[in-house]
Amino acid sequence: MSREHFQNMLREVEHELAGMGEMVIAAIDRSVLALQHVDKAEAERIIRDDAAINCKRWEIENQCVQLFATQQPVAGDLREIVSFMDLITNLERMADHAKGIAKIVVMHDQTPLLKPLIDIPRMAAKAGEMIRRSLDAFITQDVAAAKAIMAMDDEVDALYEQIFRELLTYMMEDPRTITRAVYLIWISHNLERIADRVTNICERIIFMVTGEICGN
C-alpha cells in the first residue's frame, strides 16, 4: 500500500493519455479517409474537432502540474510525469498534422485525386499503429518495444520517399498535375512527421525507464 493514492493518480493520467492517443489516431484515419473521398465537409469537421484534442492536452497538463505541486514525485515517478508532459505535446502536434491534411483536402479543387491512393493510406495505417504501440509500450514501460517501434519509422520514411519519387514522375510528365501532386506530397509529409514524433515518444519511454536521454 505504498502511496497507493498517488499511484492511482498516475494510473488515471495514463488512462487519459491513452484516450488522447485514440483521439489522435481517429483524427489521422479520418483525415486520410476524407482525402480519399475528397470530402470537404468531413475535412472541415476534422479541423473543428482538433479543438477537443487541444483541450484534452491542457487537461492532462493540468493534472501533471497538480501532481508536481502536491505529490513531490521523485525518481521513476518524476520521470514518468515529465514524460507525460512531453508525450501530450507530441500527440497534440500529431493532431495538428492530421488537421494539416484536412486543410489540404479543403484546398483541393473539385477534380478527382491525381491517382488512386495506395501508399498514403499505408503510411497512415503504419503511423496509427506506431502511436498505439508506443502508448502501450509507455504504459507497460517496455524499452524493447520502444526500440522496435523506432525502427518502424524507417519503413514510413521509405514509403514517403517512394511517394515523393512517384509523384515527381507525374509532375515531370505533365506540369498540369503539379498542384495536385504537391498536395499529395504535403499530405505524405504530414504523415512522415507524425511517425517521426512517435520516435520522440519512444525516446521518452527509454528515458522514463532507464533515466537515460538517448542521443542520436
Place this chain on the structure above:
Amino acid sequence: MSMSGSAIETRRLDLYYGDFQALTAVDLKVPEREVTALIGPSGCGKSTLLRVFNRMNDLIDGVRVNGQVLVDGKDIYAADADLLRLREKVGMVFQRPNPFPLSVFENIAFGLAVHQLAPRREYDSIVEQALRAVLLWDDLKDRLHRSALALSLEQQQRLCIARVLPLKPQVLLMDEPCSALDPIATLHIEELMQKLKQEYTIVIVTHNMQQAARASDRTGFMYLGKLIEFGATAKIFTQPAQELTENYISGRFG
C-alpha cells in the same frame, strides 16, 4: 449528516487565551468525508482551531470563545451541549502516539466500556474490525493481549486511530499525527487517511506543507489567528488566491 454537507462549520469564531486573541473571525466549512488540512507557521492558531472542534481548549484557564462552532449542525458551545456525546462524535489523534499502558485489546475496548456502547460479548468482533480498518489486524491478531507499549511507533499511532473508531465518530481530528514517525511510516499513515476518509471526515493539522499537499483534499492556510485562504488543495498549491499563501507555501517566510 448535516443539511449543509459540512461536518464542521465555524461562524465568526474568535478565541481568546486571557487577553491574547488566538483566533479572529474564522469562517470555515469542513466538508464531510474529505481530508482537510490546516497549515501555517507556528503560533498561527491551527492547533487551537483543531482543538476547538472537540472543545479541548476548555481546560485552559482564561479561554473565551465568541461566534459559533457547529458540528453535525449543532452548536457545540451552546449551554446544553453534551460534551461526552461531542467527544464520541469527534475523535482525536495526537502528535505522539499515546496508547494506554494496557494491552492492544484493552486499548480499543476502553472507549467502548467508558461510553457503554456495546455489550462485552461483542468486544472481540469490534476490536477486530477496528484493527482491520487501520490495517493492523494481520500483524497483531496473535498479540492482542500484549502491551501496546511494545509496538513500533507507527503501530502505536495506528492503534491510537483504531481506538477512536469503535465510538463511531463522524470526525477524526489529527494534530501532527506523523511528526514522531519516520518518512515511510508517515506515508503509510497518509495512505490510511485516504482509506478512512471514505467513512470519516478528517481534519489534520500539520507543519509539513508537503504532507498537506499530498494527503488532503482541502487546505486552509492560517496566519496570526486568521484563516487567510481555504480551498481545494490542488488549487492552493498551484494557484493560491492570496499572496500571503503563496509566500508561505513557496517557503518565503514561516
